[in-house]
Amino acid sequence: MSSSRNGLRTTLVALRAMIILTLVLGVAYPLVVTGIGAVLLPGRAGGSTVEVAGAVVGSSLIGQSFTDATGNPLPEYFQSRPSAAGEGYDGAGSSGSNLGPENPDLIAAIQERRQQVAAFNDVEVDAVPPDAVTASSSGLDPHISPAYARLQVARVAAARSLPETTVRELVEASIASRDLGFLGEETVNVLELNVALDGLEG
């Protein structure tokens, strides 16, 4: 009898504690953080959006496809990595492929991408860098390696009838070094590069 009354008392303590903690940690805390973000860092907390002529064309942190309506890569734009998010760069469905190192589907896909990237850029298959033929973890990787960006220079320049040196200079200028010089890897932000590229002609 006394032990069951004890149990009920403990349960009520737990219930009251959890309700108060939910209000503090689950409502007040995220709202305070949101307030701080909205006041001090509105751009970043809001999603680091990129605008062209006043219209939002994406986020500098979220990769996107540069393809035509039927999904073919557009030669005048630098291409992103393969993506396993939905039909490709689906912002509402982040995902990797989760295919293992011996999975026949993955092996076939990498083989096909190597051929496709090599043909598209008119280079040898062995010149194709790893990030060009592998899907990222998020499916929303906004970056490619400097090697993959350089590989695409000649094709993009030809498609836009621009001097190759102009495009090459733009690519070199858009290579972001490692944070503090040693954290992570060197990157090229594909959306920002393509926006800058459109700006050249504008």
Add this chain to the structure above:
Amino acid sequence: MPVLLATFQAATLVLMLAITHRPLGAFMAHIFTSDKDMALERGFYRLIGVAPRTDQTWQSYLRALLAFSVIGFLLVYGMQRLQPLLPYALGLPAVPPGLAFNTAVSFVTNTNWQNYSPEATLGYTTQMAGLAVQNFVSAAVGIAVAIAFVRGFARRTSGTIGNFWVDVTRGTLRLLLPMAVLGAIVLMIAGVIQNFHGFTDITTLTGGTQSLPGGPVASQEVIKELGTNGGGFFNANSSHPFENPTGWSNLFEIFLMLVIPFALPYTFGRMVGDKRQGYSILAVMATLYLASLVILSALEYAGSGTAPMLAGAAMEGKEQRFGIFATTLFGTTSTLTSTGAVNSMHDSYTALGGMLPMLNMMLGEVAPGGVGAGLYGMLVLAVITVFIGGLLVGRTPEYLGKKIGPSEIKLASLYILVMPALVLVGTALSFAVPAIRTDVETTSILNPGNHGLSEVIYAFTSASNNNGSAFAGLTGNTPWFNTALGLAMLLGRFVPILFVLALAGALARQDKVPATAGTLPTHRPLFVGLLVSVTLIVTALTFFPILTLGPLAEGLR
């Protein structure tokens, strides 16, 4: 060049942890031994109806812990089931019962295994007021159990091990919440989002459409790492650029996962009155951590296996901004703590590389382990180690002046047995029962061959250790995995806690015996080496056979 850059990156992390180890460890020792309550806390104790100066027996402590967890479970379960009625549900329906059960268990047990895709399943209220609240309090529960266990060593002839409500309240309000607010601001500076925008449809540069997600991410991301929880706001977890945008945010998140677990040994040393004891535990944790990190990094850089060699590097399932080392550093950290966050897809690691996260968890997540859980797991292994040391020289073993008698060693042994039993039985049942096997093989497993078995081994290892990372090709949202993994998480969390608290009670009752010439010193390199060996041998003997069928078979072919 890669080795040099990797060394800089690891050295920076070590430096950050070395700087915080003492002050944070001392601060935690202070908050869990102080007999002063803050005014705010006094109000909270009055509201919930507890007397903060009343210490509890281990049984009362456990009862309070279980009641708190059951209520937490019911709230998270209820929110998911009633989701359409909550604000900011984003038009998402109620979560089905089986999945809601699995998810509620997952967050209450500090596991954060996710059988759901967050973008398509959970609205902001469920994430903030359900899951993120558990991210705080389940972490505070883990720390509380570790502190209660340490009190067992520190106290003499005492019937009590502390007050659960005070420990959880102080762990939450004095430790986790202030650190989370600061950390969330740092993450927002890096580019982690924090808003209530929902999904915004935009027209891309080439005229396509894209749905950009919003959400209160920074506030959840920080406690997900700090409390070694690991549940992603998005499906891609910490590889999603809105959760982990850049090289330095990645290092900061790794630091958040490690800062409390690596400071707790100092807290332990302070509380038992001999800092050297804390340093020897820290040395064991650091040794295992660095060894595991080096092996995984070497394997992923080598990039063996058909697909990685064809591509030129093991970059499938990895982000360009992280490359190899910032990925292996995160993966090692996440699976040697109980976090389970991922900034890469472990399923796509090289075959032997993919075995390392499994091994890390199979060690029992003690290097340094989850917040609290890592320390109490390591101290149980220390008890086993002094027992083995005692057998070798034929003396009654003791640890920190407490005799390790038959009842103590029984509790420690039972603790050690729980996790392997859950992993092996769960995996075996998945294939032994014909109806389940068919479902597992046709619905759940993604990759063919040995790798498919690895996905199931990984799942039960992750659930039973309350890690939460996955070989995520596995489709877990089935009746079998929702139920079996749910049970593995529950038993893997609360049965070991039962044994730890019972052990704390037994130790607290004892007086301290003075050290003699026959006492094994537990602050010397000899003990550090013994404890490392015991940890490795217990794991290797238990799991070697099943690993030969999964990752070893795939990697050595």
